[in-house]
Amino acid sequence: MVAFSMRKVPNRETTEISHVLLCNVTQRVSFWFVVxxxxxNHTLPAVEVQSAIRMNRNRINNAFFLNDQxxxxxxxxxxxxxxxxxxxxxxxIIFGVIFCIVLVATMLLILSGIQQHRRKHKGPSEMxxxxxxxxxxxxxxxxxxxxxxxxxxxxxxxxxVTEDERLTPL
Amino acid sequence: MVRLALPNPGLExxxxxxxxxERIEQEESSSRPKWDNKAQYMLTCVGFCVGLGxxxxxxxxxxxxxxxxxxxPFLILLVLEGIPLLYLEFAIGQRLRKGSVGxxxxxxxxxxxxGIASMFVSFMVGLYYNTIIAWVMWYFFNSFQEPLPxxxxxxxxxxxxxxxxxxxSSPVDYFWYRETLNISTSIDDSGSVxxxxxxALTCAWSVLYVCTIRGIETTGKAVYITSTLPYVVLTIFLxxxxxxxxxxxxxxxxxxxxxxxxxxxxxxxxAGAQVFYSFSLAFGGLISFSSYNPxxxxxxxxxxxxxxxxxxxxxxxxTVVYSIIGFRATERYxxxxxxxxxxxxNGFDLPEGTVTQENFAEMQQRCNASDPAAYAELRxxxxxxxxxxxxxxxxxxxxxxVFTEAITKMPVAPLWSVLFFIMLFCLGLSSMFGNMExxxxxxxxxxxxxxxxxxxxxTGLICLGTYLIAFIFTLNSGQYxxxxxxxxxxxxxxLVIAFFEMFSVVYVYGVDRFNRDIxxxxxxxxxxxxxVTWRVVSxxxxxxxxxxxxxxxxxxxxxxxxxxxxxxEFPKSKEIKYPGWVYAVVVLVAGVPxxxxxxxxxxxxxxxxxxxxxxxRALVSSPSAASVNGGLWS
Numbered sequence: 001m002v003a004f005s006m007r008k009v010p011n012r013e014t015t016e017i018s019h020v021l022l023c024n025v026t027q028r029v030s031f032w033f034v035v036x037x038x039x040x041n042h043t044l045p046a047v048e049v050q051s052a053i054r055m056n057r058n059r060i061n062n063a064f065f066l067n068d069q070x071x072x073x074x075x076x077x078x079x080x081x082x083x084x085x086x087x088x089x090x091x092x093i094i095f096g097v098i099f100c101i102v103l104v105a106t107m108l109l110i111l112s113g114i115q116q117h118r119r120k121h122k123g124p125s126e127m128x129x130x131x132x133x134x135x136x137x138x139x140x141x142x143x144x145x146x147x148x149x150x151x152x153x154x155x156x157x158x159x160x161v162t163e164d165e166r167l168t169p170l
Numbered sequence: 171m172v173r174l175a176l177p178n179p180g181l182e183x184x185x186x187x188x189x190x191x192e193r194i195e196q197e198e199s200s201s202r203p204k205w206d207n208k209a210q211y212m213l214t215c216v217g218f219c220v221g222l223g224x225x226x227x228x229x230x231x232x233x234x235x236x237x238x239x240x241x242x243p244f245l246i247l248l249v250l251e252g253i254p255l256l257y258l259e260f261a262i263g264q265r266l267r268k269g270s271v272g273x274x275x276x277x278x279x280x281x282x283x284x285g286i287a288s289m290f291v292s293f294m295v296g297l298y299y300n301t302i303i304a305w306v307m308w309y310f311f312n313s314f315q316e317p318l319p320x321x322x323x324x325x326x327x328x329x330x331x332x333x334x335x336x337x338x339s340s341p342v343d344y345f346w347y348r349e350t351l352n353i354s355t356s357i358d359d360s361g362s363v364x365x366x367x368x369x370a371l372t373c374a375w376s377v378l379y380v381c382t383i384r385g386i387e388t389t390g391k392a393v394y395i396t397s398t399l400p401y402v403v404l405t406i407f408l409x410x411x412x413x414x415x416x417x418x419x420x421x422x423x424x425x426x427x428x429x430x431x432x433x434x435x436x437x438x439x440x441a442g443a444q445v446f447y448s449f450s451l452a453f454g455g456l457i458s459f460s461s462y463n464p465x466x467x468x469x470x471x472x473x474x475x476x477x478x479x480x481x482x483x484x485x486x487x488x489t490v491v492y493s494i495i496g497f498r499a500t501e502r503y504x505x506x507x508x509x510x511x512x513x514x515x516n517g518f519d520l521p522e523g524t525v526t527q528e529n530f531a532e533m534q535q536r537c538n539a540s541d542p543a544a545y546a547e548l549r550x551x552x553x554x555x556x557x558x559x560x561x562x563x564x565x566x567x568x569x570x571x572v573f574t575e576a577i578t579k580m581p582v583a584p585l586w587s588v589l590f591f592i593m594l595f596c597l598g599l600s601s602m603f604g605n606m607e608x609x610x611x612x613x614x615x616x617x618x619x620x621x622x623x624x625x626x627x628x629t630g631l632i633c634l635g636t637y638l639i640a641f642i643f644t645l646n647s648g649q650y651x652x653x654x655x656x657x658x659x660x661x662x663x664x665l666v667i668a669f670f671e672m673f674s675v676v677y678v679y680g681v682d683r684f685n686r687d688i689x690x691x692x693x694x695x696x697x698x699x700x701x702v703t704w705r706v707v708s709x710x711x712x713x714x715x716x717x718x719x720x721x722x723x724x725x726x727x728x729x730x731x732x733x734x735x736x737x738x739e740f741p742k743s744k745e746i747k748y749p750g751w752v753y754a755v756v757v758l759v760a761g762v763p764x765x766x767x768x769x770x771x772x773x774x775x776x777x778x779x780x781x782x783x784x785x786x787r788a789l790v791s792s793p794s795a796a797s798v799n800g801g802l803w804s
Binding site for chain 2: 090091092094098099102103105106110113118
């Protein structure tokens with residue numbers, strides 16, 4: 001796998017398995033490795049090997065059915081997957097829903113309060129109307145209707161004719 | 171028996187007599203609000219008393235002052251201090267049928283300052299309390315996603331690792347301090363308004379306005395939910411918590427008594443203060459709520475029931491909180507241990523699964539025996555369960571850091587998060603109802619507001635005004651301002667007000683008259699227990715607590731904790747001193763309510779003194795002449 005990764009690097013296409021040297025192999029499957037340069041007989045710098053491994057990390061992992069947490073390359077940090085970032089943060093949606101509900105409730109309460117207020121104010125004025133109506137009802141006593149006093153709005157009593165009319169106009 | 175009563179002329183004229191009370195109740199039934207049923211009243215009072223402090227202050231106190239042994243001072247002081255004061259407020263409200271300003275000015279006009287002080291304190295506390303509710307709402311809005319945003323760190327710019335501040339502290343710390351508060355490094359450094367917190371604050375104040383828009387007419391309906399839902403959620407969390415691994419170790423740790431702690435006075439004083447603040451006394455709201463009751467309501471029973479419920483809720487919430495803390499501590503301990511096991515396995519190339527928690531010590535010795543040189547090079551972490559358990563945080567740290575971390579480790583985390591923050595929201599909102607009542611009703615009683623303004627308008631203006639002032643808590647330094655107000659606005663003034671309340675009722679109103687009133691209202695005189703506590707025991711206790719706090723606060727330099735990523739010991743918080751102008755703010759916030767009480771009394775005395783000669787002049791009678799048809803008869 002390491003040789004394969006190195007082969008992907010330009011200028012290193014001729015890397016063979018024999019150029020990868022292992023050491024310090026333990027039973028718990030951990031080891032140190034170096035990659036040698038075939039022509040010049042020295043080990044390759046770590047940075048180059050690291051970048052090669054990083055590019056092919058996915059394939060290496062898949063080959064062993066492992067992942068970044070279970071197959072660790074020391075000093076090669078894994079490129080972390082970015083967290084899912086929805087276009088609208090979820091909290092704004094929830095805030096919008098709750099705020100709208102609260103606004104609607106406020107409006108309803110204020111409107112019903114105004115209605116109650118108006119009803120209370122109309123109440124006393126309605127009371128006065130009914131009192132007037134009572135007075136206009138013709139009272140009947142012994143079957144004979146009594147004329148209420150202010151029914152006809154007043155008669156002119158001829159006995160008290162105003163003096164103006166006795167005088168002849170000029 | 172102390173029987174001194176201060177002279178109080180004119181008292182009979184200012185208060186309705188007992189005979190008139192029932193008639194007044196009939197007349198007022200349309201104009202003055204009243205409870206639809208007893209359940210509303212009880213739920214409102216319980217909701218006002220049971221608040222965020224029961225969830226995040228009491229468990230911390232309990233754990234830090236000797237566990238189960240803390241119950242002893244707590245219960246003793248509940249009985250000697252909490253219940254008598256509660257009964258007194260309920261009874262005086264029910265008797266005089268007015269809000270706090272009305273009650274105290276009826277007892278003696280010079281005591282109006284007491285009502286004004288209560289109003290001022292209610293206003294200050296309401297100001298910052300609703301900001302905490304805004305933070306709770308922000309977390310609630312963010313709980314509807316999987317994975318929860320505080321369960322993992324965000325990535326840095328080139329996506330190779332986590333943001334540095336987060337990697338050095340923890341995802342929950344980062345979410346709280348950076349993504350929620352965006353906190354600055356000192357209270358001087360105000361920064362700008364954080365728009366997301368502003369939105370949450372707007373939502374919190376609108377919800378409060380909707381619920382209190384018509385006073386108890388609307389809050390009475392809201393409390394059916396806000397007062398009962400916390401108990402439901404607490405029970406759900408208890409059941410869930412007890413099924414988690416390590417929950418019982420937390421509960422055991424909480425209640426293990428350490429009787430030696432009781433010898434320290436700090437335990438008793440903290441217990442007294444907790445009882446006092448937990449009952450929401452001296453805010454004026456309880457007097458108001460009680461004044462809407464029918465005259466013959468049994469306030470003695472009510473006060474005992476509310477006190478018992480409050481005490482029970484504190485213990486219940488402590489159990490739930492510590493079962494979750496036990497779970498979190500066990501998780502941390504397991505992680506720490508696993509790291510140690512991995513170190514050993516890696517160091518000695520042992521196969522997986524051969525070292526477990528049980529045989530760890532044995533394996534360590536075997537490895538040491540086989541290769542001491544290699545063993546000496548291995549570094550093991552110290553894993554102590556008690557350290558993890560006693561990382562007891564209180565206040566916002568408990569809710570927004572410790573608990574949220576524990577929730578992320580539970581399966582179906584968003585559900586638990588939503589439930590938890592709904593519970594905190596309900597607890598906070600029902601306490602805010604009492605605060606609003608303590609501000610709105612005194613303003614109406616003071617006759618500052620024209621009578622024809624509808625209640626909706628008054629409540630709206632108060633909500634709007636307080637909302638605008640609360641913008642200060644949305645700044646980068648908002649959390650520092652909030653802790654400042656929390657420590658000083660809601661502590662000393664309340665003690666002073668409560669002391670004067672008790673003194674006024676017992677010695678200015680007259681405890682004999684008060685006894686007769688209660689006998690008229692509920693049918694029997696208060697027994698010897700109430701007499702002793704009202705006259706002597708409770709005032710002395712309050713005085714003791716007040717003096718202790720005053721002495722401690724005045725002597726200490728004012729410091730506060732900041733979150734500073736540049737600090738060497740980051741992620742620990744750094745303790746720095748407050749700048750000088752903060753002392754002025756503290757004096758203003760804590761001193762003004764206390765000084766309003768004697769200040770108003772002096773003002774009233776001066777006014778009376780200057781008006782009396784003038785008044786007498788006006789009362790000199792001019793001879794009245796009888797006249798018929800406009801003409802004067804001599």
